[in-house]
Amino acid sequence: MRKLYLAVTTLVLAATSATAADRMNPADARRVQSAREKLVPAIEKEFGPKARLIHLYGHGANALAGIMAEPPSEATGDIPLLAIVGWNERTGAMRVVDREFKYREARSVGTQVALLEANGDLRLREANGRTRLLAQRVGGDLFPTPKGDALLATLTRTGNEAHETSIGIVDLTGRVKEIADGPGVDAMPSISPDGKTVVFVSGRTTVASFFRTTVDGAEPVQLTNKGLSAWLLSQGEPADFVPPPVSNYAMEWVDDDTLRYNAGGGEFWKLNVRTGEASPDLGGGK
Template identity: 70%
Template sequence: MRRQFLALTVLTLAAASASAADRMNPADLRRVTKARDFIAPAVAKEFGPKARFVHLFGQGKGMLAGVVAEIPAEALGTDELPLLAIVQYDEATGAVRVVAREFKYREARTVGPEVALLDGEGNLRLRDANGGERLLAQGVGGDLFPTAKGDALVATLAMSRGPKHETSVGIIDMKGRVKVLADGPGVDATPSISPDGRTVVFVSGRTTVASFYVTDVDGSAPKQLTNIGMDSTMLYGGPPKGFVPPPVSSHHMEWVSDDVLRYNAGGGEFWKLNVRTGAASADLGGEK
């Protein structure tokens, strides 16, 4: 999957941008600022003064942060990802602890009492509180998002069947069983699963415009939710009326209910999406 290095810093560093701060929900701005104030000094103490945390994974007590040894002098290419060490950040107390000190991971998410760690080769492992690890799955592309029960996670899977099927969306249980839920032409990615463990929302470019689709854990035929009837030619000159932006990543998503997903659309701007109706709107103000 192609991602700019700077895209990893969107939520973490948004508070440093005046324009982004102007668009952020005040509660989101407070959360980002608090995370930065607690994590930054802890990272410098544990990894040295050049180390920086560049990404947040998840929400609440089980939130994790990805750490780089130092910011590269030149921006990485679009097909490159920085390899990360992982720390855990308790959003309620501000406590920070090291989970994985090695700079070898792309992503991490808390799954029940364990931490799922995805390395640079697409190997997904579970690490317990005592540091023990077991291999869960291989060929995982990223976008890890656990169920509320911690009994499975959805992810983008790296496919090897040619350019028409670059990635798919699947669910992985804690026994390592992988089930493909969506595999359209091109890229299906950035999945999220509802709190009741049934509904799976993901992003696909199969119509040439990145749009939300919905399926379920049984693998029902995906249904397009947003940007219906649009194609890439309609984006020339700016987004058309009714365009719903895709999320920055699955790690900046949270469910308001079983039906409503809240996500970061970039630049610190959050949106809400009703996964039953496809109705979506920016969530720019008020308390949360």
């Protein structure tokens, strides 16, 4: 269960099956194909022919990408150490943010870049090139606030196995505020465009489910998979089961109340964060 929440898999950049490709929203298919065509050649030129594009972080002119030095000789299950590049999706231009392979993930925060190191140290690379420590014991799942003045993140815990991780918000002065902490794992936070609603995925009910809270830490409200348990799922997925996202980087807000996300295998879903209503999103322009 822990790997499910802490995995940083994002938009599928590796080859997908024909069936999955058929189910992918055309806009997402175009974005993945654009990344392959424009960014991959630049990565190979800058980092060598064995370097691989692993993750896309964010959208538009301030998108970032994680680069792996070379594919492992065998699957280990470990999250790879990444170098980070900036990528302007509109122009195709790439710039190197940090060429050392020592990061787990990254996010643009305004004109600055948040970089998460393997040891859980979260650092901020300022526009002038200076880097400073923001927070420690950060597990990942970075997601910037709409104003660009803070980051949502999954925080790791120490000495409390019942609560493996929690959801926190880290402002650019380094102040950390915990806003959700339940039994097991809380992870994958995301915030609405108006900055009022925070959603995250939790295993506190034994089934990965969406919950809603606020930046002030309001009591979390379960949105999906109410009444389900891991035991029930062992008998087969019921018709009303809502799958979790592959990561919070694969979440895109359609509006202040609607979240669209990648559930893996080419499946995309839409979730109303007010009502908890969710359904597959098989196509369209968004």
